[in-house]
Amino acid sequence: xxxxTTRATEVPAEVNAFYNRTLLVRAVPYFVHTMFAQIKDxxxxxxxxxxxxxxYGNLTAATTALTEGVTPxxxxxxxTDLTAQVAEYGDYVTISDVLxxxxxxxxxxxxxxxxxxxxxxxxxxxxxxxxxxxxxVQYASTAVSRVTVDATMxxxxxxxxxxxRTLQNANAKPIMRRVDxxxxxxxxxxxxxxVGIISPSxxxxxxxxxxxxxxxxxxxxxxxxxxxxxAIDDVRFVVTSNAKTFPTGGAAGVPVHIAMILARDFYxxxxxxxRALENIIKPLGSAGTAxxxxxxxxxxxxxxxxxxxxxxxxxxxxxxxxxA
Numbered sequence: 001x002x003x004x005t006t007r008a009t010e011v012p013a014e015v016n017a018f019y020n021r022t023l024l025v026r027a028v029p030y031f032v033h034t035m036f037a038q039i040k041d042x043x044x045x046x047x048x049x050x051x052x053x054x055x056y057g058n059l060t061a062a063t064t065a066l067t068e069g070v071t072p073x074x075x076x077x078x079x080t081d082l083t084a085q086v087a088e089y090g091d092y093v094t095i096s097d098v099l100x101x102x103x104x105x106x107x108x109x110x111x112x113x114x115x116x117x118x119x120x121x122x123x124x125x126x127x128x129x130x131x132x133x134x135x136x137v138q139y140a141s142t143a144v145s146r147v148t149v150d151a152t153m154x155x156x157x158x159x160x161x162x163x164x165r166t167l168q169n170a171n172a173k174p175i176m177r178r179v180d181x182x183x184x185x186x187x188x189x190x191x192x193x194x195v196g197i198i199s200p201s202x203x204x205x206x207x208x209x210x211x212x213x214x215x216x217x218x219x220x221x222x223x224x225x226x227x228x229x230x231a232i233d234d235v236r237f238v239v240t241s242n243a244k245t246f247p248t249g250g251a252a253g254v255p256v257h258i259a260m261i262l263a264r265d266f267y268x269x270x271x272x273x274x275r276a277l278e279n280i281i282k283p284l285g286s287a288g289t290a291x292x293x294x295x296x297x298x299x300x301x302x303x304x305x306x307x308x309x310x311x312x313x314x315x316x317x318x319x320x321x322x323x324a
Contacts, residue, residue, distance in 0.1 A: 008109075008115050011237045013192060015225070018196075021253075022305055027143045030217055031120045031121060031123070031124030032197055032226070032238045033124045033125075033127040033128040033131065033197065033227070034124060034226055034244065034269055035138065035226070035238075035305070036125060036175050036262050037127070037260045037267050037268050037269040037307065038053070038264075038265050038268040038269075038310065039084055039119050039268065039269055039270075040053060040269075040270055040323060041271050041276075042086065042268055042269055042271070042272050042273065043273050043274040044175035044272055045274050046307055048085070049085055049086050049148055049272075049304075051083065051084050051085075051086070051088075051268075051270040051306070051308075052081055052082070052083050052084045052222075053081070053082045053083075053084070053099055053268050053310050054079060054081050054082075054220040054306060055079070055080045055081075055082065055119070055234045056078065056079055056169075057076050057077075057080065058080070059077075060075065062075075063170055068227055074304050077216055080201045082308060082310055082315060084268075084270060084306045084307075084308040085304065085306060086272060086305060086306045087118075087306060088302065088303070088304055088306045089123070089126070089128045089303050089304075089305060090300060090302035090303065091115070091118060091119075091122075091300060091301065091304070092115075092206055092280070092299060092300025092301070092302055093114075093298065093299060093300070094110055094292045094296050094297070094298050095107055095108075095111065095271070095296070095297045095298065095299065096241075096296060096297075097284055097294060097295050098295075104114065104170070104210060106146075108281065108299055111299045112186055112279055112299065115207040115279065115300065115301045118147060118214045119131055119277055119303060122244070122303075123277075123303060124240075124242050125211065125242060125303055126305065126307060127267075127307040128243075128244055129162045129240060129244070130261060130267065130307040130309060131262075131266070131267050131309060131315065132205075132260060132319055133309070134138045134260075134266070134309055134312055135312045136166065136170075136312055136313060136315060136316050136317065137316075137317050137319065138159065138162060138163055138166065138235065138316050138319070139318075139319050140153035140155065140156075140308070140318060140319060140320040140321065141153035141154075141159075143319070146246065146250065146319055147249070147250065147251060148251055148254055148318065149249075149250040149251060149256050149258070149319055149321050150250060150252070150321050151250070151254045151321040151322065151324060152321060153320055153321045154286045154322060154323065155198065155202045155205055155257075155259050155318060155320045155322075157210075157212065158207075158258075159171075159234075159318055159320070160196065160232045160233070160235050160261065161232075161319075162185045162235060163235075163259060163261040163316035163318055164194060164233065164234050164261070165172075165201060165315075167194060167314065167315075167316060169262065170314065171261075172194075172263030172264070172266075172314045173208045173263055173265070174192040174193050174234065174263065174264060174313075175192070175193060175262060175263065175264045176191075176192045176193050176264065180202050182217050191220070191223050191236075193231070193234055193235065193236045193237075194262060195236055195237075195238065195239070195261070196236070196237040196259055196260065196262070197237075197238055197239075197240065197243055197249050197259065197262070198237050198238075198239055198240075198243055198257075198259045199240070199241070199243035199245060199257045199258075199259075199267070199322070200238070200239055201255075201257055201322035201323065202239075202243070202257050202320060202322060203229055203237070203323060204322070204323060205320075206230070207230075207234070209232070211232050211233070212230050212232055213230050213231050213232070213293050214229065214230040215228055215229060215230055215231075218235070218293075220291050225238055226238070227239055229239060235261060236260060237239065243255075243258060243259075243260075244258040244259050244260075245258065246258075250321060251286070253271060255321070255322060256319050256320070256321065257319075257320050257322050258271050258317055258318070258320075259317075259318040259320060260315060260316075260317055260318075261315060261318065262314070262315045263314040263315060264314070265310055265311060265314060265324050266309065266311060266314035266315040267307060267308060267309045267315075268307070268308050268309055268310050269306070269307050269308075270305070270308070271303070271304050271305055271306065275302075275303075275304050276303060276305075277302075277303045278293070278301065278302055278303075279299065279301055280298075280299070280301070280302060281297070281298070282297060282298045283297050283300075
């Protein structure tokens with residue numbers, strides 16, 4: 001039987017669409033740092049790669065009584081503009097004709113899945129590194145800096161409640177939406193709460209805290225998030241091995257783990273509309289004279305993306321030790 005790969009000159013549009021969907025599905029569900037962002041995309045062909053997030057300042061309470069017949073001077077709006085420039089990310093793999101001689105459909109499926117994982121991991125880590133650089137920091141227990149955090153200074157219900165107090169004093173609002181992993185980058189409703197992103201080691205310690213309520217004990221099971229593990233008071237926790245850690249950052253070189261307690265509109269993400277994430281396939285022979293024997297095909301991904309912190313007071317970074 002003649003090999004399909006030696007005579008294929010293009011990937012049919014409907015087949016390519018299948019691989020693109022596979023890429024998107026794989027890219028999103030396993031990575032949590034993009035799930036709670038404000039989303040503001042740039043339209044395609046907009047003539048710019050820069051997005052502007054605009055934040056209006058609160059008006060001061062009008063506590064002075066009006067004087068009959070006298071018009072007050074009124075208030076002036078204050079505006080803070082934050083800009084971010086999308087960048088292009090991507091990678092690809094090269095597939096030889098020998099790798100899957102009879103049919104390269106299974107190889108492309110596997111490749112799309114692997115590339116989807118890589119793309120999701122890439123965007124997740126980019127977003128994580130932006131949000132953990134926020135300036136509202138809480139060190140566990142009696143620590144006063146990262147290098148004074150030791151292994152006994154763990155994530156506890158008390159630390160979580162301190163972070164919630166900080167957010168509430170800053171008038172931060174609970175998160176009421178998230179990115180839906182089943183439909184790429186759409187948003188869906190979420191029961192109002194602050195959200196904590198924690199590491200598996202921090203989860204291990206939280207499970208020993210009597211205030212921790214696992215998802216199995218939630219009265220309503222209908223809106224449990226991807227990777228959600230439980231709650232303490234006003235905070236629902238998702239766990240990820242991508243949570244930020246500093247392997248030797250603490251006292252005597254112990255690991256320091258970062259828990260991010262997020263409120264609404266702490267950060268935003270931007271893509272180019274319609275170009276958020278795409279799978280690009282170059283089939284055997286598509287390179288012309290650069291591949292005279294039709295020996296190489298490629299499959300890759302490309303994304304236009306940027307993450308930006310919008311209000312430093314709307315998240316708390318808790319730095320903790322963990323049980324060894």
